[in-house]
Structure formats: structure tokens, C-alpha cells
Amino acid sequence: MMEDRHEIRICGFGGQGVMLAGFIIGQAASIYENKYVTHIRDYGPEARGSTCRGDVVISDEPVLYPYITAPSVLVAMSQMGYDKYRPKSRDDVLIIIDEGLVKHREVKRDRLRSIPALRFAEELGRVAVANVVVLGFFSAVAGIVSFDAMKKSVLDSVPRGTEDLNIRALEKGHDYGLEKLAAMQRQKPAHVVDPS
Amino acid sequence: MSGNGYLTGEFFASGDDACAEGAIRAGCRFFAGYPITPATEIAERMSERLPEVGGTYIQMEDEMASMAAVLGASWGGVKAMTATSGPGFSLMMENIGLGLMTETPCVVVNIQRAGPSTGLPTLTGQGDMMQARWGSHGCYSIIALSPSSPQELYDLTIRAFNLSEEYRLPVLVMSEAATGHMYEKVTFLPPDRVEISSRRKPTVPPEEYLPFNPDSCMVPEMACAGEGYAFHVTGLTHDERGYPASSVAVQDKLVRRLVDKIEKNRDDIIEFEEDGVDGADVVVCSYGISARVSRIAVNRARQEGIKVGLLRLITVWPFPEDRIRQIARRAEAFIVPEINNGQIVLEVERCAAGRTRVIPLSHLGGGVHNPESILHAIERVAR
Numbered sequence: 001m002m003e004d005r006h007e008i009r010i011c012g013f014g015g016q017g018v019m020l021a022g023f024i025i026g027q028a029a030s031i032y033e034n035k036y037v038t039h040i041r042d043y044g045p046e047a048r049g050s051t052c053r054g055d056v057v058i059s060d061e062p063v064l065y066p067y068i069t070a071p072s073v074l075v076a077m078s079q080m081g082y083d084k085y086r087p088k089s090r091d092d093v094l095i096i097i098d099e100g101l102v103k104h105r106e107v108k109r110d111r112l113r114s115i116p117a118l119r120f121a122e123e124l125g126r127v128a129v130a131n132v133v134v135l136g137f138f139s140a141v142a143g144i145v146s147f148d149a150m151k152k153s154v155l156d157s158v159p160r161g162t163e164d165l166n167i168r169a170l171e172k173g174h175d176y177g178l179e180k181l182a183a184m185q186r187q188k189p190a191h192v193v194d195p196s
Numbered sequence: 197m198s199g200n201g202y203l204t205g206e207f208f209a210s211g212d213d214a215c216a217e218g219a220i221r222a223g224c225r226f227f228a229g230y231p232i233t234p235a236t237e238i239a240e241r242m243s244e245r246l247p248e249v250g251g252t253y254i255q256m257e258d259e260m261a262s263m264a265a266v267l268g269a270s271w272g273g274v275k276a277m278t279a280t281s282g283p284g285f286s287l288m289m290e291n292i293g294l295g296l297m298t299e300t301p302c303v304v305v306n307i308q309r310a311g312p313s314t315g316l317p318t319l320t321g322q323g324d325m326m327q328a329r330w331g332s333h334g335c336y337s338i339i340a341l342s343p344s345s346p347q348e349l350y351d352l353t354i355r356a357f358n359l360s361e362e363y364r365l366p367v368l369v370m371s372e373a374a375t376g377h378m379y380e381k382v383t384f385l386p387p388d389r390v391e392i393s394s395r396r397k398p399t400v401p402p403e404e405y406l407p408f409n410p411d412s413c414m415v416p417e418m419a420c421a422g423e424g425y426a427f428h429v430t431g432l433t434h435d436e437r438g439y440p441a442s443s444v445a446v447q448d449k450l451v452r453r454l455v456d457k458i459e460k461n462r463d464d465i466i467e468f469e470e471d472g473v474d475g476a477d478v479v480v481c482s483y484g485i486s487a488r489v490s491r492i493a494v495n496r497a498r499q500e501g502i503k504v505g506l507l508r509l510i511t512v513w514p515f516p517e518d519r520i521r522q523i524a525r526r527a528e529a530f531i532v533p534e535i536n537n538g539q540i541v542l543e544v545e546r547c548a549a550g551r552t553r554v555i556p557l558s559h560l561g562g563g564v565h566n567p568e569s570i571l572h573a574i575e576r577v578a579r
Contacts, residue, residue: 023379027208030381037208039379043234043318064492065567066378 004060006144007068010134011053011085012077012101017131020157021075022054024135028145028153029058038066051080058144073142075134076102077117096138098130113141113180120172129169132158136170140177147174201249204386211346211376212237212279215305215369216245217384218353219277223392224303225251226276228265230258230284233317234373235307238279259284263291263304270300271429273420275357275394279305281373282324283314285331292366293332294431296454299364299408299416301395303356306368307376310535310561320373321561322484322535326542328368329513335451337458339465340368340513342483346380352510358393359465363457364415370512372535374485374564398425406436408450414457458514467510468519472498476505478577479527481520481544483509485564486533493570502578512540520547529553529577533565553577 008025012018019041026039041054055068071089075096076082082102086095092111097104099114106112115137121130132154139150151170158166203217216238219227227242229235243253252269256262262278269276280288285306295302306328310321324331328340339359341352353369360367398405398417407427410416419425432440433447458465471494473479478497482490487508497504507523509516520543524530529552532541538556545554557573559565 023208026379030208031206037380039208040377043377063380064488066374066380067564 005063006056006058006073007071008056008058008073008075008142008144009053009068009071009085009089010056010075010077011051011081012131013080014050014052016077017128018052018077019054021131021135022056024132024150024153024157025138025145026056026058027156028139028149029056031156032149032152033145035059036061036063038063040066051078051084053081053085073144075138077131077134079103094142096134096141098134113137113177115173115176115180117173120176121169124165124169124172126165129166132166132169133173136173136175137177138173139170140174141181200387201245202387203384206381206383208379209346209382210237210379211343211349211371212307213241214346214350214382214384215279215353215371215376216241217382218350219303219357220245220249220251221350221385221390222354222357223275223394224277224357225249225274226253226266226269226272227251227278228254228256228262228269228276229278229280230256230262232259232281232284234309234320234376235279235281235284235305237376238305238307242279259287260291263288263295266302266304267291267295267298267300270295270302271298271421273422275301275303275361277303277305277357279307281307281309281317282311282321285324285327289327289331293334293336295366296332296336296338297334297431298429299418299454300366301357301360301364301418302366303353303360304366304368305353306370308370308372316562318373319562320485320535320564322370322372322486323537323539323561325370325512325534325536325539328370335455337455338368338513339363339365339458339511340370341467342370342487342509342512343375344484344488344508345375346378346382348510349375350382350384354390354392358391361393361395362415363461363465364395364418365454365458368513370484372484397423402426407438408434409436410453410457414453414460462514462516462518465511465514466516468516469506469508469510471506471508472503473505473507473523473527475503477503477528478531478574479505479507479523479529480531480533480570480574481507481509481540482533483512483540486535486559489564489567490533490570492567493574496567496571497574497578500575502574504574504578509540515540515543515547517543517547520544521549524548524551527552529555531555531557531570531573531577533557533559533570533573535559535561535564
């Protein structure tokens, strides 16, 4: 695969807003950062309750093949999603998990980024924004889509009257991601890094 | 959204959504349909958007009724469409034939899934391409377009409406789940960048009007209900007045014209995209999502030094016979990737007429070709 091609898979339960999160990432990169982007999603019983996934391909060149064979970024918001798609990911995959929902089995943890997104969403008053917390975190730690683009894309996509809540959720995830990155930088001289 | 109800600008939209917006932009103001995966989102979006632009959306009891309602709406004077997938397309066949015989402008979108029968409802296919050409009984010619991206689902839905109005027939947009359910950037065009055609109205006074009296371009002027013109419409073989006339002579004249109005205007209707076809040893001929995937293989084969071209069919019916014949005189082989057991490859074979090798590359549905499989086919031929 060409190096400028990011293959992002986001997975979780039906109802967590996983599809919407994939759409928002795609829209941010496509409309607000002018990248070539495709987005496809599960469609069928899997999208209605059990494990579901959305795939986003972001590239500097036209995306002729919109399918992902091995993700370069895996965002898992459920254990089943992590268990199902982690083995199908690239060796150097960047893994983003909700640490309250996913028990990981990563041996090398330098490519793992975890956040208690659901807990943060509860603290913000609505569990429904956990996916947007993850989006903020994603923009901070993945380095693929800027916070500004993500913010515009979220505002385009959420129901009227929920903008403030969603932006607070996005900022919460983003701030946490930046803190996490800073902590990793500080720890870098050490031999073993466990950012989770 | 602007004040007139049209969306303009760049959107991250699915092919299905883009199709619906293209229809609205083209002037479609009536949709009758029955939801079916993977075309449901077109119906959904039309049900939201049509009322915003003064149009009408009806969910019908089935696809036979949907197609009948679309024909009726068109005779009522509005641009009309329906959208479906394989099983619904089968049910629409009879009334698509009625639309052809009565020369009724309308658009039928088929977001193909893998069949036969209910097959793989959520997964892609291109198995209805011959059904699009021959699915209704009797002799006729038809127009079918094949988009390769959500943007083209927008553009070609507009073109489908224009062609249907210019030539007075149901025009088919033959897409597939892979494109209909794909999200990508789509530019919804402002009015000054879109050409819109509408059916020609009668210029003679009502007492002189003959509803099936064709002019030089073989397409009669069309009066609609409530415009002061009396007319009769039937699926039976009919004379210029529109009345049934059961004779060999009338049948010959009518059906010949229905065919000729398409076949003699092929140059206006047929559209394809070529990349490096002239001078190529191997030509990959494909359409829709399969053409999109083929491009990956073509690019890689070129890096290996193989002279390979890509002929992407945008208009599949009528088939670009002349161009295929020209290419067949020089190229060593055609490779035809498609998500069926070999349908359009038969047309390529027919036109190549033994002058060059024609190699089918079938995928039986549920996914798209692995670009590697197309690359290997090119390599095998080139060696």
C-alpha cells in the first residue's frame, strides 16, 4: 500500500454511533481537508445490534479501491469488535480503544492509545456522545485529520441543539489525547513504554 | 440549501444519496417505489426531499405498481423515477415494456445486488446487465448508463432524465451496491452548470395533434393530461393517432421507429472513457465499480511495461459496437472484468467477431474483483 493511504476501521456495537463516527472522519478529511476519501460500512444484520464496522480510506490520490484488507488504524469501541478485527489488522496498526469496554492483548504497547470514552461521556451527561469523545481523541493521536476539520464535520452531522454538548465531548477526547501524547514523549527515554 | 430547494456545493455523500439529488436537480418531481436493499436510501432521501421541492413521493405496494405509477405520473406531465434492485427490477419488466411501447419518459435506477432471486441482498453484483437490455418481451432498444462513483451516480442520473425526455423512453441507471453504498465527495451543481432537457410539447392546435406522429428525429411531440390535447395511449401496437391497429404494416413501422430512434442516434447517446486504448496490446473493457477496480490493475501493468488500455463503458446500452470493432482490429486481446458470469463480454465477443481474443473475467457477486486477479489476467495475455 502507498504510504499516504490510511485505512481506518472503526468498530463497535450497533447503536454506539460507530457508523456516524466513520462518516464524520471521512467527511472531515474529504470536505474540510480536501483529501481523497471513501467510506463504506456494514449493512445488514451486523449493523443492527451486534458487531458493526465502518471503513474509511484517506489518501492524497484518488481511492480506486474503497475496501480495506488490513487496517492501518483500528478504532474499537467494543470487545467483540476488537477481537474480530485486531487479528486482521496490519502488524504496525495504530490501535485506539475505549479502555472501559475493551480489554486489549497488546504485547507491544507503543501503538496502543486508550481512552475511557464512555466514562467521559457519562460525565458530560450523555453516553451517546462517547463516539464523539473518541473522534476528538482520534484527531489528537492519529495525526490524520486535524481537530478543526473534525470539529466542522461534527457540527455538520449532529442534531440541532446538541452542538455544544458534542463540541465539549470532542474537546474532551482531543485534550485527553494531547495529554497522553505529551506523557508518552516524557517517558520516551525509558526502555518500556506503557501509555495505556 | 439555496432558496429553491436545491443543494449545491461539495458533500460527503453515498452514491444512493447522490442519485436522489441528481434526480431532483434534473427536475424529477415524482417518485414511486418499494424499498429494497441496496436502493432503499434513494427512496428514503426522495421521501424527504421531494416534498421540499413541491414534488410527490409514494411508497407503493410493490414494484409492478411502482413502475405503473411512474408511467402515469409522466403522462401527467412530471418527470418521474423509481429505484430498485434485482428482485424489484424483475417485477418492473412488464411495465418497462409498456413505457417503451407508449414512449413514456422516465428513469429506472437499479442498484444491483448479487442474484439470482433474493441472492445476497446487501452485497454487490452486476448480474442484471443483460436483463436491462432484454428483460421485457418483444423487440426494442433501450438506454442504460453505468456510473463508477457516487459523483457519477449524480451526473448520470441527470443525464438519464435528459435522455429519457429527448428520446421518450424509460432510461436505466445500472449501478451496483458497491457504488450506491459508497460515500465519497460529490459536487452538487448549481443550476447554471447543469443542462436540463424536457420533452417537446405539441406545436399544432389540438384538433391537428397526432400523438405518435414522429418528426425527423423519430421522437413524437408529447402532450400530457390536462393540456387541452386529446390522446390515447396503449401497449397494443398503435397507429399515429395512438389507436390499436393490429397489422403487420403498422407493427413494422412502429417497432422499427422505436428501435431506430435509439440506434440512429447512437453517436449522441453513447459515452465512454478511454485511457491509453490506442496503441495498447491489451484492452480492459469494463463498467461501473469493476472499471474503477480495473484501473488499479491497468496502472500496475503499465509499471511492468505492458501496453494496456482501459475502455470504461459509461453508456452500456446501446453498446458501443463501432469502437469495439475498431479496437479489435489492432489490439491482441480484450479482458472484460464484470461481476456476473459473463454478460457484456458476449457483446465484446460479438463485435470483435473473432478478430481478437476476448477473455471474460467473472466474479459471481458478493464483492468486487481483487485488482490482482485483473493484473494476472493482463500479464497472462501480455506474455
